[in-house]
Amino acid sequence: MRHIFLIIIALFLLAGPAISAELVVRSDFEGGSAEVVSISTSERKVTVRPALKKGRGFPCWWYFRLTGLDVGESYQVTTEPARGVYRQDEVLAAQWSLPDQAAISFDDQDWKQTSTGKKSNGSITYQFQAESPQVWLAWGPPFLPSTAEQLLNKAKAELPEAEIFELSETRQQRPVKGIRFGAVDRLEEKPFGIWVQARQHAWEAGGSWVGQGFLQWAISDEPAAVELRSKSVIHFVPIMDVDNVADGAGGKNAFPRDHNRDWDDRPVYPEVRAAQERIKYLDHEQRFDLFIDLHNPGASEKDAYFFGPNLKQLSKTQRQNYDRLLNCAVDHIGKMKKEFLYPSYVKDDEEYNRMSGTWVINHTAEHVVSVTLETGWNRPEGNQLGYQQVGAELGQSIGDYFQRNPREVDADSK
Structure with missing residues (x-):
């Protein structure tokens, strides 16, 4: 009789409402x-803010994992500055930390956007269904x-001659x-030199995704x-x-220097010095023509544009070369x-002279074009696919730009 009673109790417990796991936030x-x-957990609500990392730049970047979800249920995540x-x-002003749509992923690989918060x-406050x-x-x-490591290795596999x-x-x-x-096998012919870099400001993740789109286009079989x-x-x-x-720091306005204010004769960051040395060498060898630094702008700036x-x-x-690059970009x-x-x-x-774009202008040949491409992030296209589309279009713009030799001066420009 006692066994029957225990079985009935067990069946009752199994048939009862499931007990939700506790919600847990991790960012380590x-x-x-x-x-x-x-x-x-009971209200299915979480409130977070970006971690304040003093001296490490804008505290606007946030990225975390939330566990303990019940599949199919609706949850709310509120973000404060x-x-x-x-x-x-x-x-830091609040708008830097509060995108209209947050990035969301259920596998930490494929990222979408939430509905507008x-x-x-x-x-x-953003709402989503688990x-x-x-x-x-x-x-x-x-x-x-x-x-970045995965991207470079994949590019190398697709284009084995890449280094x-x-x-x-x-x-x-x-x-x-x-x-x-x-x-690279025809350096004696002085091929054009193109330098594209991203993420001098760590929080501007969109710049790297634009760069990925550019790289994938540039190594592709597209005729251009x-x-x-x-x-x-x-x-x-x-x-x-x-x-x-x-x-997980913002980087912009970091101590002792903003990465994009470190371009002088005594840079703090080894990677800045190394980039300077390579660019100066390429320019000395007459193999340098275009520098593009990839960034994201402020929250209210929805479009893409060049700082020049x-x-x-x-x-x-x-002026001839800058105008031509801009026209090519506007076309694409x-x-x-x-x-x-x-x-x-x-x-x-x-x-101003310690910014990367200005430093390149001041240390390279007259014909060299040096710009920053700012791609809006606080917009529906501020996602993996949208950024990569801009990158591919940037590649097409560069391809068009080099249809003419920027080292040659037009007769009416002399």
Whole structure:
């Protein structure tokens, strides 16, 4: 009789409502960043903010794993801006941390966007339905050093003649890697030189995804890509500020220097010095023509655009090449502004001259074009596919640009 009673109790328990696992937030992995404000398993609600890493730049990047989900149920994640001073007396404005749509993944590989979040009292709440017991959420689709490693190895496998190189080690002894390919077997013919790099600001993950789109186009069998490789040598570095990316820090305005304010005669960051040395060598060998630094802008800037030099200070030769690159980009890149912008927010000429684009202009031949491509992130296209589409379109723009030799001056420009 006692056994029958126990069996009945067991069956009753099995038939009863399932007990949900506790919701748990973790960010102790590559690129992770989150400070938990509150968790309510019963209400299926979580509130987080970016981890404040003093001295490591803008505290706007957040990326975490949430476990304990019930498949099919709806959950809410609220994100608040980081609190406190991140450098000296600076507190970051909220809009940098609160994208209209968060990045979401149920496998930490394939990233989509949530529906548009609801903003209230300086925070934003995203809602989603659980497709598995765990989910990853982030400010934008993460692009990590491990992502870069996979990308470069895949590119090498698809284009065996390409060379993966180590630009340098970081201050924390992490490798900064890139890939070189194109007309490397015809250097005596002085092929065109193209340098594309991303992530001088670690939080700007979209820049690396744009770079991935560019690389995938540039190594492809597209006739324009094949032609470009036949007459140029391309260097691509997917992540410059590897340390801050790996540690889940923002990087911009970091101590002792912003990565993109370190381009002078005594750079703090070894990877900046190494890039300078390679670029100067290529220019000395008359094999350098185009420099593009990939970034993401502010939250309100939805389009893509180039930061360029002060056009009034350019020679006719320089203006000819800058105008032509812009025209090629406008022809190919969706939502591309039809004019160069100038970084008027930079406080003085001394700081301006320490930016990568300006340094390249000041240390290379007159015909060289040096620009920053800013791709809007706070928009429906601010995802893996959207960024990579911009990258492919950038490649097409570059291919068009080199249909003419930028080293030759038009007769009417003399």
